[in-house]
Amino acid sequence: MAEVLLKNIKKIYSNTESKNRGRGLFRKKKAGEEEKKINLQITDEGVVAVQQFSLDIKDNEFIVLVGPSGCGKSTTLRMVAGLEEITSGELYIDGKLVNDVEPKDRDIAMVFQSYALYPHMTVYDNMAYSLKIKKVPKDEIDRKVREAAEILDITQYLDRKPKALSGGQRQRVAIGRAIVRNPKVLLMDEPLSNLDAKLRNQMRSELIKLRQRINTTFIYVTHDQIEAMTLGDRIVVMKDGYIQQIGTPQQVFDHPANLFVSGFIGTPQMNYFDARLTLKNGRYFVDIDDLSIELGEEKQQRLKDNEVKEQDIILGVRPEHLVISDKGIKGRVDVSELMGSSCHLHMTVKGKDVITIVPTEGKSTDYAGKELLLSFDGNVAHVFSKETQKNLEY
Amino acid sequence: MGKTKKAEKKKSISYAKWGYIFIIPFFVVYVIFTLYPQMLTIYNSFFEYYRDGLNVIGPNFVGLGNYAKLFSPNTAGYIPIIRFTLNTGILWIIGAVPQFVVAMLLALFFTSTRLNIKGQQFFKTVIYMPNLIMASAFAMLFFALFSQVGPINQLLISTGAIDKAINFLAIKISVRSLIALMNFLMWFGNTTILLMAGIQGIDESLFESARLDGSSSTQVFFHITMPLLMPIFIYVFITSMIGGIQMFDVPQVLTNGKGTPDNTSMTLIMYLNQFLGISKNYGMAGAVSVLLFIITAILSTFVFRTIAGNKK
Amino acid sequence: MKNNINTIAKLKLLISRLIVYTVLIFLSFLCLFFFYLMFINSSRSNAQLQAGFTMIPGGNALKNFINAWNDSSISIPVGMKNSFIVACLSAILTSYFSALTAYGTYVYNFRFKKLIHLFILAIMMIPSQVSAVGFIQLAFKYHLTNKLWMLIIPSIAAPSVYFYMRQYLEATLPLEMVEAARIDGSNEFKIFNQIVLPIMKPAIAVQMIFSFVGSWNNYFMPALLLNDAQKKTVPVMIATLRSADYSKFDMGKVYMLMVMAILPVMVIYMILSKSIIKGVTSGSVKG
Numbered sequence: 004m005a006e007v008l009l010k011n012i013k014k015i016y017s018n019t020e021s022k023n024r025g026r027g028l029f030r031k032k033k034a035g036e037e038e039k040k041i042n043l044q045i046t047d048e049g050v051v052a053v054q055q056f057s058l059d060i061k062d063n064e065f066i067v068l069v070g071p072s073g074c075g076k077s078t079t080l081r082m083v084a085g086l087e088e089i090t091s092g093e094l095y096i097d098g099k100l101v102n103d104v105e106p107k108d109r110d111i112a113m114v115f116q117s118y119a120l121y122p123h124m125t126v127y128d129n130m131a132y133s134l135k136i137k138k139v140p141k142d143e144i145d146r147k148v149r150e151a152a153e154i155l156d157i158t159q160y161l162d163r164k165p166k167a168l169s170g171g172q173r174q175r176v177a178i179g180r181a182i183v184r185n186p187k188v189l190l191m192d193e194p195l196s197n198l199d200a201k202l203r204n205q206m207r208s209e210l211i212k213l214r215q216r217i218n219t220t221f222i223y224v225t226h227d228q229i230e231a232m233t234l235g236d237r238i239v240v241m242k243d244g245y246i247q248q249i250g251t252p253q254q255v256f257d258h259p260a261n262l263f264v265s266g267f268i269g270t271p272q273m274n275y276f277d278a279r280l281t282l283k284n285g286r287y288f289v290d291i292d293d294l295s296i297e298l299g300e301e302k303q304q305r306l307k308d309n310e311v312k313e314q315d316i317i318l319g320v321r322p323e324h325l326v327i328s329d330k331g332i333k334g335r336v337d338v339s340e341l342m343g344s345s346c347h348l349h350m351t352v353k354g355k356d357v358i359t360i361v362p363t364e365g366k367s368t369d370y371a372g373k374e375l376l377l378s379f380d381g382n383v384a385h386v387f388s389k390e391t392q393k394n395l396e397y
Numbered sequence: 398m399g400k401t402k403k404a405e406k407k408k409s410i411s412y413a414k415w416g417y418i419f420i421i422p423f424f425v426v427y428v429i430f431t432l433y434p435q436m437l438t439i440y441n442s443f444f445e446y447y448r449d450g451l452n453v454i455g456p457n458f459v460g461l462g463n464y465a466k467l468f469s470p471n472t473a474g475y476i477p478i479i480r481f482t483l484n485t486g487i488l489w490i491i492g493a494v495p496q497f498v499v500a501m502l503l504a505l506f507f508t509s510t511r512l513n514i515k516g517q518q519f520f521k522t523v524i525y526m527p528n529l530i531m532a533s534a535f536a537m538l539f540f541a542l543f544s545q546v547g548p549i550n551q552l553l554i555s556t557g558a559i560d561k562a563i564n565f566l567a568i569k570i571s572v573r574s575l576i577a578l579m580n581f582l583m584w585f586g587n588t589t590i591l592l593m594a595g596i597q598g599i600d601e602s603l604f605e606s607a608r609l610d611g612s613s614s615t616q617v618f619f620h621i622t623m624p625l626l627m628p629i630f631i632y633v634f635i636t637s638m639i640g641g642i643q644m645f646d647v648p649q650v651l652t653n654g655k656g657t658p659d660n661t662s663m664t665l666i667m668y669l670n671q672f673l674g675i676s677k678n679y680g681m682a683g684a685v686s687v688l689l690f691i692i693t694a695i696l697s698t699f700v701f702r703t704i705a706g707n708k709k
Numbered sequence: 710m711k712n713n714i715n716t717i718a719k720l721k722l723l724i725s726r727l728i729v730y731t732v733l734i735f736l737s738f739l740c741l742f743f744f745y746l747m748f749i750n751s752s753r754s755n756a757q758l759q760a761g762f763t764m765i766p767g768g769n770a771l772k773n774f775i776n777a778w779n780d781s782s783i784s785i786p787v788g789m790k791n792s793f794i795v796a797c798l799s800a801i802l803t804s805y806f807s808a809l810t811a812y813g814t815y816v817y818n819f820r821f822k823k824l825i826h827l828f829i830l831a832i833m834m835i836p837s838q839v840s841a842v843g844f845i846q847l848a849f850k851y852h853l854t855n856k857l858w859m860l861i862i863p864s865i866a867a868p869s870v871y872f873y874m875r876q877y878l879e880a881t882l883p884l885e886m887v888e889a890a891r892i893d894g895s896n897e898f899k900i901f902n903q904i905v906l907p908i909m910k911p912a913i914a915v916q917m918i919f920s921f922v923g924s925w926n927n928y929f930m931p932a933l934l935l936n937d938a939q940k941k942t943v944p945v946m947i948a949t950l951r952s953a954d955y956s957k958f959d960m961g962k963v964y965m966l967m968v969m970a971i972l973p974v975m976v977i978y979m980i981l982s983k984s985i986i987k988g989v990t991s992g993s994v995k996g
Contacts, residue, residue, distance in 0.1 A: 085410050086888050105410055119889035121909040133893035182891070203845035415897045416817025420825065423810040427832075427866035434843030435835070441842060499736070502732055506729050511722065514729065522982045523737040525989070530744075531926040533944040534970040537951055538747050541963060548746055551762035587989060594990035643836050646928045650948050666838055666929070673845055673933055682842045690839045697834035703996060 004095040005110075005187035005220055007060040007083065012092035014078050014244075017049040042243045043073070052078045053221070053244045056092070065214060067235030069228055074241040076224045077192055083222060084113050084190050098188060106383040107136075112181035113190040113240040116197060118173045120165040126152075127161040127324070130180045139183075154216055170201045180219055192221045195230065207233060217319040228268050232256070240264045262317065262392040265385055271322050271347065273385070274357045276332065278318035280311070280386055280395070288313070289318055289384050294331050299382035306386075316395065319385035322347070322358040328378035336370040346370070352377070421472040442683030447676050455680065463684035476660060478668070478688065484656070488648065489584060489641030492580035497634065499581075500588035507589070508596045524586030532583065532646035539575055540566070540651050569661045572652065576662060579647050584640075588633055595629035596622060635700050639693055645670065648677070665689060744971075751964035758960045770863035773965040780962065782953070783946050784938060785969055792925055792942040793854075793973075795857055800921040804913045806865040811874035812901055816887055826875070838929065845933050855937040860930065870916050878905075878910040915988035918981060923972050942958040943970045 044051040053075040060066050068076040081087040083094065085106035094102050101109050106360045112133075119128050127148055134144045165173055174194065183188055195203045207230060214221065214234075224364040225231055231238045231253045240247040240255060240263075248260035259265035265273045276289040287298045287306050299308070334352035341363070346357040348370055359377060361370075386395045434482070442463055446455035467478040503524070514520075527535070534628055543549050543565040550562040565571040587680040599622065607617050623630075639695065648656065656663025672682035750758060753767030777785055814826050848854050882905060890900045906913070928944040935941045941949075947970050950963060978985060 081888075084888075084892060086891065088411050103410055106892045107896075111892065113889070113892045115885040115889055117883055117885050119883060119885035121890075121904055121907075122885065123910075132895075134888075135900070136894040180889075403901070412817050413819040413898070416813050416819040416822060418897075419813030419817070419901070420810045423829075423866045423871070426806075426862060429804050430844065431746070431832075431840045431866060434840040434847060437843030437846060438839060438841075441846070503733070503736075506733070512726055512729055514733070516984070520733050520737060521986055523740050524984075525986055526975075526978060527740055529922050529926075529974050529985075531928075531944055531947070531970055531974065533926070533928045534967050535743075535946050537741060540951060540966050541750075541960065541967075542743060544747060546759070548750065548758075548762045555762055559891045574940040582743075585736075590986060590989045639834060639836070643838060645838075646944075649928075650951050653951050669838060669841070669931070671934070673842065676847075679842055679846050686839045686842050689836060693834060693836050693839075697831075700834060 006062050006095075007058075007188055007220060008093075008095040008098075009056055009058045009060075009079075010093040010095070012053060012056040012079065012082060012088045012094065013051070014053040014075070014082060014087060015046065015049045015051050015090045030096070043075075043246065051244055053082070056246055057248070058239060058249065060220060060222065062216060063220055065223065065234060065236045066230040066239060067223045067225060067237070068239045068241060069225055069231035069235075069267075070241035070247075071227060073243075075244040076226075076239075076241050079241075080113075080190050080192055080222060080224045082190070084111055085109050110184075110187045111190055112184055112186035112188075113192065114177045114181050114194045116193040118165075118177040118197075120173060120176055122165055125164055126157065126168070126176050126179075126334075129165065129176060130183045131179070131219070133184050135333070147183050148179075151179045154182070154213065155179045170198055171206065174198065174206060178213070182213075182219075184218060185217075188220045188222060191221065193225055194223075196225070196227070198293055206281060210234060228270070232268070240267060242267075258394065258396055259319075259385065260394050260397055262319070262387050265319050265387070265394070268273055269321055269357045271277070271360075273319045273321050274325065274352075274359075276318045276320070276353070276357075277389075278316055280314055280316045282313050289316070289381075289386065291318060292332050294378060296379065296384060297381050298384060298386070299380070302381070302384075302386075302396060309395065309397070311395045315389045317387040317389055317392070319387060320379045320383060323360045324379050324383040325359040325377050326379065327359070327361060327375050331376040331378035333374060336373050336375060339370045348375075350375070350377075427584065437525045438683045438686045440683070441679040442687045444683075446680040447672075447678035449676075461678070463680050464688075466681065467684055467688070478665075478685065480660065481663050481665050481668045484660075484662060485642060485644060488576050488580070488644060488662065488664060489638065491573065492584070493637055493641065494576035495577075496581050496585045496588055496637070500585050500592055502586075503589040504592035504596055505622075507593050521586070522592060525590060526586070527582045528584065528587045530583070532579075533650045535579060535583070536647045536650035539579060543575060566652065567658050569658055572657065572662045576644075576648050576651060579651075580641075580644070582636065583647075588637070591629065591633050592626065595626045598629075599625045632700060635696050639696050639700075642666075642692060642696075747964055747967055747971075750776070751961065751968045753961055753964075755959045755961050756948050765895065767961075769961055770965075773959075773961040774969075776959060776962045776968060777965040783949065783966065785919060785943070785946065787939055787967060788941055788943040789969070789973075790945045791857060791940060792944075793933075795860050795942060796921045796925040798861045799924040800917040802861065803864040803867045803870050803920045804916040807867050807870035807916065808874045808878075808906065808909055808913060809901065810871050811878050812905055815875060815878045816884060829868045829871050833872060841930065841933065848934060855940040856934075857940065859934060860924070860927075860942075864920065864924070867920075870925075874909070874912055877909060882908055888988075915984065918977065918985055919988065922977070925974055946970075 042056070053261055056075075056079060058066070068079060070076050078087060082089050085101070085104065089102050093100055096109060096111070121132065124132065130148045130151060131144050134147060148161070149158065152161055155178060157172060157175045157179060160168060160172060160176070165176065168176065174197075177194070197205055197256075198206060211234065223230075223234060235247060235252060235344060237251055238255050239249050240260075248264045250258075250260075255264060255268055259268060259273075262275075276291055278289050281288045281290050281295070287303055287309075288294050289298065332352055334357060335352040336348050336350050338349040340347040340349070344363060345360050346363050348361060350357045357377075359375075367373050387393065388395055414576070441456070443458060445459045445462065446453075448454070464593060466475050469475070470477050472588040483535075506512055507514055507521075541547055545562045545564050550559075553559045554562065563571070565575065572631060602641070603621055603625070607621050612620065643666055644664045648662050648664055649667050649670065654664055654667060656667055666689075669682055669685045672678040672685065718994065745764075749764060749766050751773055752770035753763075754769040754772070757769070807833045810829075814822055814829075816836060853859050878933065886904065886908075887900055890904045896904065926944060927942075931942045932945050932948060935945055950958075950966065
């Protein structure tokens, strides 16, 4: 356990060293992986993968770095690990500047996406390797390995080679290898992305349990916002090398800092409408069509503090917060998907695609082709500046 | 400020230096034992530099004189190098043509699901075996077997095929055939295995769909197998050619370095080897080596292209 | 009608199989025949050999072996010892350092990485004979003839082995494995020796075998470099048999010498033929 402090960290891949990285920024796209536009800044020195990254990670905290591929999250993690050089900025672990300290002297451990288990060693030797290098006495190694194996429930596999294990078991060994050393910081780079959906859910809850059993600071990288929401004490949302927002899952979900964060966190994605923010008697209203919704108290206060003026805005409302009403924005249902307890309506509203989630409650859900009027509550309306795409609350 | 920055750089966690450290042994050895001698070889080729009895003649700069000697017909007792180049080419071709025809056929046999050849591992093991045999011992063996008092002559006489022992090593055609036969035996198994791997690398469904389209086996071979096998075929063919240019052990030992009869089985490397013998004619040897290098370089660019093209 | 076509097709298949097996058996016979003769003749006495051709072994194998082993002009035990030293050390050095070099250009990012890789590929095809002239000149100049290490050390720089190792690494070693070891606290040399080498074991085994066989059989350079009878390797000795006055020889002994020259590789091949044949293809262009 330790504090980790990142001060204005920047990473530039110079043109000579770029490419050829196994994964991370320049990895080859896997089949089926969506081709995403990466708008990284390119300077004379090379590609800027991460910039202006400042973060104060508290002792024992679980931090999740989340963002689309190419956003710089893995690069940041690798800089903390010491696998990548830090171009500029300062990195402190427990108050000690470690920019130029080799990984082995940073007292960190890391779990890799591919697990990276040594194929020629047994599970036991895999877990004991780092202790052997540190010349820890044999009986102590044995005690520590067995203890970690106990926690992860892999004691019966200690004599096997990684090849003879299933994906989930390998995952546990990889975690075991990391925790056996009692590292100050435990780094995890998309550890669950190679597992199938069911196993991923199971491992996710086991990670929460593990977290309660061992005292260490976690930094966890994922592109999956559900993992980020469920695991993190705080989430760092990144895009194009910049931090977009840092906050607790609740904060990020309820008060997304900008349009990108609002769209990235939460499924199905948030809906957007062109609207206008108006001031009536010192109170903020959102006007759209013939609706005029008064914003909630918390938002009133935040906007007032920022002295926000009347302006055209992008209104964001999450699908689950749109309700069918007798007065509101008019839309046509294209497809209605019954999910069980609820129903997803794919609609066209003012020429845009909008998703609404309505509870089924035993009623007929065949809305297809119907025209509906949509409304929402003032507490869940998000107002973004049309100009800067920032949340006007901030 | 500047000073602290420098100090930081020294301690950086960049691993680049390890890349250099790990490749240093290779390059040190390469430079000392290969590159420097190569440069020396090229340098020598422009000098008159040889040993005559106990005297060392040269080194005297002669420009392209050595090359002129190599090419000019019968001046100063030198046989034009074209003749040895032709010898080498002929020896390679009469071995390589059957080698590639047979290897192609065997590769098709082994990969044919229709024929479903049993005992493939055995046949492959047997036909590859001569490739690993010491070429000089193999040539010595052929010399012993085909000598005038050797078992082959004995066999031919006892069966009544001939009445007088044949001196195989005194006849141009028989010497060349023996060398070609040895090269064939040593290399057709290797070629078979490489071509087989090439055919197995072709997507099976292509053959199936071609057959469903009604192609005969010959059509499948010319329209599917051969075009897709081409990169590997070219690679194997040209590496065989480069190997052919370097042909040495077999004719050297079989003819005791003399290229009998009348230099008709003298290859380029045997010629080079003569200059490196007692006369230590570094000048002429250098010129032969440079020619060898040029020929190989031209052929290698083809190989390089097939490797690069294949990677895409 | 349909039945008829079926039987014709079956007959056709039968005939083509017959032809194919005949060809295969003929070629196998051709490959084995001369070596069979060698083994047979090595077991016959000189007198038996003069008497005529036979395919049946004689009873003189042991005597020929003792004669060959104790021959005064050709000291085959010394030759085999020298060949073993050269072949074993070359095999170890070439596979270890080629793996090390391939690892160096694969895992690390440095300025000339790509250029160096291409350079090694480019020099792969240069015939070894091109450097021979300069090499021999230097060897004589610095009195380094008859030194076995002159045949061993150059094997550290073997471009084709490098190429093979590099391809193997690309296919089998994820960079994350190296990073995991770094985080586990290993240094770069230990990572290579303790993590990477064991992963490369199959490739190293294949290259060690081929390298052993290659230098065991190598004739050109040793023949130029070694003229001291105590330093000669087996191929050089076998070749001197050819230049000696042939008619004076005990031919049974000569055949036995050839058997002894070939046998070590034969034995290796019999034990490892399967992996050797696999190794033939894995080294060629495929990736």
